[in-house]
Every structure is written in C-alpha cells, then in structure tokens.
Amino acid sequence: MQVKYGVLAAALLAAIATTAPAEEQAAEKGDTLEAMISQGRELLSSGNQEQMQQAVSELQLAAKAHSAEAKRLLGEAYSKGLGVEKNLSRAFEHYADAARQLDPVAQYEVAKAYFTGQGTDANMISAYMWATLSQLKESSVKEQAVKLRDDISKLLTPEQIEKARMLSDQLQQIYLKTQ
Numbered sequence: 818m819q820v821k822y823g824v825l826a827a828a829l830l831a832a833i834a835t836t837a838p839a840e841e842q843a844a845e846k847g848d849t850l851e852a853m854i855s856q857g858r859e860l861l862s863s864g865n866q867e868q869m870q871q872a873v874s875e876l877q878l879a880a881k882a883h884s885a886e887a888k889r890l891l892g893e894a895y896s897k898g899l900g901v902e903k904n905l906s907r908a909f910e911h912y913a914d915a916a917r918q919l920d921p922v923a924q925y926e927v928a929k930a931y932f933t934g935q936g937t938d939a940n941m942i943s944a945y946m947w948a949t950l951s952q953l954k955e956s957s958v959k960e961q962a963v964k965l966r967d968d969i970s971k972l973l974t975p976e977q978i979e980k981a982r983m984l985s986d987q988l989q990q991i992y993l994k995t996q
Contacts (some may be wrong), residue, residue, distance in 0.1 A: 857890060924951035
C-alpha cells in the first residue's frame with residue numbers, strides 16, 4: 818500500500834511541476850485570460866442556456882491556456898449542467914486539473930467527489946488528503962473543508978488516518994516548494 822501512495826504523490830508532483838502559468842498564452846480570440854474568465858463566469862451565472870454555452874466555450878479556451886480558475890468553473894458547469902449536459906466524471910476531471918494547480922475550491926470539490934463517489938470512485942484516504950490540502954490557503958470553502966476532513970476522519974481507522982496524513986504532509990511539502 819505504501820508504494821501505491823508514493824506513486825500517487827509522485828504523479829501529483831509531476832502534474833504540479835509541469836503546469837504552466839495561467840498567463841502563458843491568451844486564447845485565440847486575442848482576449849486577455851482574465852477577461853475571458855470574467856466573461857465566462859458572468860455568462861455561466863446568467864441562467865440563459867445560449868449564454869451558458871458561450872461561457873463554456875470561453876472557459877475551455879482559458880483552460881487550454883492553463884487557467885486553474887477556468888478549469889474549476891468548467892467543473893462547476895459540468896457538475897450542474899450549465900451550458901453542457903451534466904456529467905459528473907467530466908466535472909471531476911476539470912476539478913482535479915484545477916486542484917493540481919493549487920486551487921483550494923477545486924481541491925475541496927475533489928475531496929467531496931472522493932467522499933461521495935460522484936464522478937469518481939469513492940476513496941476516503943484521497944478525500945481526507947484533498948480536504949486537508951484545500952485548507953492550506955484562505956478560501957471561501959476553508960471551514961467546509963475542515964468539517965469535511967473531520968467527518969471523513971470518523972470513517973477511517975487510525976492506520977488509514979496516519980496514511981492520509983503522511984500523504985497530505987508529503988504533498989504539502991511539494992506544494993510549498995512550488996509556490
């Protein structure tokens with residue numbers, strides 16, 4: 818089992834290390850990345866199906882330019898069916914991409930997905946780890962992440978908690994070196 822968790826940590830390290838900055842390239846339309854994300858966020862919340870579809874297109878372009886926020890917003894679109902057909906697996910993929918780019922809200926969403934098994938297989942150790950990681954930065958979900966981690970810990974054995982803490986500690990060291 819220890820090898821399995823070491824492989825997970827190594828894979829996450831590789832994903833973090835190869836993530837390019839969000840400002841690396843603006844999308845094809847020549848808009849700035851921030852403007853595309855802002856417009857996408859606004860259109861997603863419009864309630865108008867055509868505008869939400871346009872938002873998804875804008876956010877996909879921003880996500881290709883490595884924007885963690887755009888990836889998180891795409892996760893939200895797929896999880897709620899905003900401008901796209903609801904697809905929890907696709908939502909998880911987008912949230913996981915943003916989580917690997919240190920987005921604490923996306924990390925919380927990944928923790929919830931692992932906890933509930935929605936969009937991915939349930940995995941309490943991974944849920945605990947991502948809930949812990951989402952608490953590293955101040956965010957709108959920090960308190961919720963603490964509560965989720967506490968709820969998860971009630972379901973784990975002491976050995977599982979120790980493994981989850983060890984993995985979280987390893988990844989925290991990796992994250993702190995990459996920031």
